Structures are given as C-alpha cells and as structure tokens.
Amino acid sequence: xxxxxxxxxxxxxxxxxxxxxxxxxxxxxxxxxxxxxxxxxxxxxxxxxxxxxxxxxxxxxxxxxxxxxxxxxxxxxxxxxxxxxxxxxxxxxxxxxxxxxxxxxxxxxxxxxxxxxxxxxxxxxxxxxxxxxxxxxxxxxxxxxxxxxxxxxxxxxxxxxxxxxxxxxxxxxxxxxxxxxxxxxxxxxxxxxxxxxxxxxxxxxxxxxxxxxxxxxxxxxxxxxxxxxxxxxxxxxxxxxxxxxxxxxxxxxxxxxxxxxxxxxxxxxxxxxxxxxxxxxxxxxxxxxxxxxxxxxxxxxxxxxxxx
Ligand SMILES: Nc1ncnc2c1ncn2[C@@H]1O[C@H](COP(=O)(O)OP(=O)(O)O)[C@@H](O)[C@H]1O
Ligand SMILES: [Mg+2]
Numbered sequence: 271x272x273x274x275x276x277x278x279x280x281x282x283x284x285x286x287x288x289x290x291x292x293x294x295x296x297x298x299x300x301x302x303x304x305x306x307x308x309x310x311x312x313x314x315x316x317x318x319x320x321x322x323x324x325x326x327x328x329x330x331x332x333x334x335x336x337x338x339x340x341x342x343x344x345x346x347x348x349x350x351x352x353x354x355x356x357x358x359x360x361x362x363x364x365x366x367x368x369x370x371x372x373x374x375x376x377x378x379x380x381x382x383x384x385x386x387x388x389x390x391x392x393x394x395x396x397x398x399x400x401x402x403x404x405x406x407x408x409x410x411x412x413x414x415x416x417x418x419x420x421x422x423x424x425x426x427x428x429x430x431x432x433x434x435x436x437x438x439x440x441x442x443x444x445x446x447x448x449x450x451x452x453x454x455x456x457x458x459x460x461x462x463x464x465x466x467x468x469x470x471x472x473x474x475x476x477x478x479x480x481x482x483x484x485x486x487x488x489x490x491x492x493x494x495x496x497x498x499x500x501x502x503x504x505x506x507x508x509x510x511x512x513x514x515x516x517x518x519x520x521x522x523x524x525x526x527x528x529x530x531x532x533x534x535x536x537x538x539x540x541x542x543x544x545x546x547x548x549x550x551x552x553x554x555x556x557x558x559x560x561x562x563x564x565x566x567x568x569x570x571x572x573x574x575x576x577x578x
Contacts, residue, residue: 273368276324279311286361330372334573349499350377372575380487389465392480409441482509526564
C-alpha cells in the first residue's frame with residue numbers, strides 16, 4: 271500500500287501499539303497507561319452504516335481540522351491532544367509512518383462522560399424534526415414560527431445519549447441526572463464558549479456554524495481527575511457548516527460534509543441497513559473535494575500528507 275492510498279484501517283495492525291477499539295471512523299490503540307493513539311481512517315458512515323468505500327484523505331482532513339481547533343481553544347478548556355506527529359508514535363517503520371502521516375493523534379486517555387454534548391445555533395437535522403413535531407428541541411421550548419435552518423435566538427445545549435446505535439435526545443434534567451448538576455453546569459458553560467469561538471472564527475470565512483457535538487472526559491484520579499475536551503472538535507463529521515451565501519431559512523442549505531453522500535444514498539433503493547450499497551466514484555470524489563475545501567478554508571492549507 272502506498273502512503274497516498276486511502277486508509278480503511280480494517281486490519282487493526284499498526285505495529286508497536288496495542289489495539290483497543292474501533293469506532294465508526296477511528297481505530298484506537300494503547301501506547302501506555304496514560305496515552306492513546308487515534309488513527310483516523312477514510313471510513314465514512316451514513317445513516318449509521320459504515321460504507322465499504324473510502325473517502326480519500328478524509329481521515330487526514332479530520333485530523334488537521336481537529337488539531338487546528340484544539341490549539342485555538344486551549345485557553346477555554348484543556349484538551350486531550352498531545353501530538354499529531356507520526357515521529358512521536360513509537361514502533362513505526364518508515365512505511366507505516368508514511369501511511370499514517372496526517373492521520374494520527376496521540377491523546378491523553380480519559381473516561382468519557384456518558385453524554386454527547388450537542389450545541390445548536392440553527393435549527394437542522396433531528397432538532398428541526400423535534401421542533402416541527404412539538405415546538406421543542408430536547409424538550410427545550412423554542413419560539414413559534416421558526417423554519418428549517420432558522421437561526422435560534424441564542425445557541426443552546428441539547429445533550430444526547432452516547433449509545434452504540436442511534437443517539438437519543440436527553441432533556442437538560444435527564445442529562446443532569448446522568449452526570450450531576452455541577453458537571454452539567456460546567457460543561458454547558460464551556461460548550462457554549464467553544465461554540466461562540468467557532469462562530470466568531472468561521473463567520474469571516476463565510477461559513478455558518480449550525481451545530482456541533484463535543485465530547486468531554488475526566489483524567490484518571492491519579493492525574494487530578496480534571497475535565498478534558500476529548501474526541502474531535504469542529505470537524506465536518508461532528509459539525510454542520512453551511513456556506514453563508516447559500517443560507518436561507520426554510521431551505522436545507524448545502525453543507526461541507528457528507529451531505530452529498532447522504533443525498534446520493536436517498537436516490538438509491540437501499541434500506542439503510544448493512545450491507546451498504548456500492549457507491550458511485552463521482553460521488554466519492556465530490557465528497558472528498560468538499561472535505562478538502564473545508565480544511566483549506568479553515569486551516570489555510572491542505573492536511574499533512576496530502577498534495578505533497
Ligand atoms: N481521550 C480519550 N480517551 C478515551 N476515549 C476517547 C478519548 N477521546 C475520544 N474517545 C472515544 O473514542 C471514540 C472515537 O472513535 P470514533 O470512530 O469517533 O467513534 P464513534 O463511532 O463513537 O464516533 C469515541 O467513542 C470517543 O468517545
Ligand atoms: Mg466519533
């Protein structure tokens with residue numbers, strides 16, 4: 271496999287580290303008791319099904335964008351990122367270094383909270399569905415007369431469960447019960463600060479920040495047990511970004527993520543269960559281009575390992 275070939279990571283065979291788990295997109299390895307290696311693949315999931323086909327360099331885009339934001343939000347909250355350098359990963363030979371270049375994050379191991387912390391500034395996706403049915407999002411009442419893609423009076427925290435299959439909305443009270451009122455208040459403050467930071471940085475780039483998901487965790491007690499921002503941050507997989515010039519309430523705006531793929535899948539005769547359908551190469555290519563475009567707009571460059 272050449273370093274430029276898409277990386278699906280299905281063999282979980284990175285040498286020198288111990289495989290721990292695979293998420294939909296990332297493979298997690300243990301480096302030592304305190305440190306994890308995240309390898310971000312080119313896998314793409316839609317409707318919670320992982321496609322067989324990769325989106326070339328998607329994992330490099332996610333890594334570059336997340337690392338960029340981790341550096342620019344450290345003043346608001348400490349995060350888990352230690353390094354994105356393949357040279358810092360122990361036990362890799364040259365071929366593995368090139369293969370994984372731009373895809374790795376060494377992170378501090380944490381215990382994730384049992385809640386996913388979604389912040390919404392606009393009405394879209396599952397939030398729009400709930401609002402249309404009941405005038406609320408996660409049980410939080412919103413003003414009448416909002417449309418799809420309407421801007422909310424102010425950004426709100428809409429927690430969800432961290433389930434293996436489909437995430438379900440939690441009311442703020444249900445989330446408080448799960449994590450305690452004190453932690454809830456702390457995370458709410460930080461999550462809204464992070465969302466405000468994202469909005470301020472993206473607005474001059476002509477990007478509307480519609481919504482996003484954060485994950486938080488705790489360090490082990492022997493390291494003080496402090497709260498840490500973990501996982502990924504403000505990537506096209508965890509967030510909905512819209513081109514500001516295409517935004518209009520009532521209309522679903524085109525987005526900088528896998529919307530192209532989702533729209534394509536809706537045209538197929540597929541029941542949204544495994545196995546996934548074979549994908550049109552043109553759709554994969556357009557999706558890849560969209561990810562790279564977002565990366566360039568936000569970070570000002572291509573991810574490490576791309577276009578070299
Ligand atoms: N610092 C960390 N310590 C422990 N687990 C983490 C850390 N950061 C993220 N995680 C977990 O690693 C997984 C990331 O892999 P991913 O492919 O994104 O999974 P998912 O399919 O759940 O989105 C998530 O389950 C996330 O909760
Ligand atoms: Mg994830």
